[in-house]
Amino acid sequence: MWVIFARAPPPDAQVWPGRQVLALFDAVAWPAAWAVWLLGLSVPLGLAGQCALAWCGVAAVRRALRAVLQNHRYHFTTWRWGRWLVVVLLFGYSLKLAVNLASWQ
CATH class of the missing domain: 1.10.287 (Helix Hairpins)
Structure with missing residues (x-):
């Protein structure tokens, strides 16, 4: 069924x-x-x-x-997928920043 x-x-x-x-x-x-x-x-x-x-x-x-x-x-495709792309990019940059800050110590 x-x-x-x-x-x-x-x-x-x-x-x-x-x-x-x-x-x-x-x-x-x-x-x-x-x-x-x-x-x-x-x-x-x-x-x-x-x-x-x-x-x-x-x-x-x-x-x-x-x-x-x-x-x-x-409905705009750029808005639908662009939001998630920005979130992923921000996450990647925050990881990069965390690694750089950890390596300074």
Whole structure:
């Protein structure tokens, strides 16, 4: 027997002036960054690399359409992942500071 739990969709985001432009930039920037990373790899990726690049293009178009046409439903990826990246970086710098302070004694 399968038990399926359906998640409720996230609430609509508050729309403010300039949000549509920033959402469009955020929507295209992340797939573009992944594509640049894939193209920069020194390993030949073959068909898998071409499929990944195609996925980046499709993802960019879908995200851009949602950012422009359904702006109230678009949630910023930079805010979602950037928060955790900042937390990890702060933790790393605090560890580095702790090691430097411990080595002075």
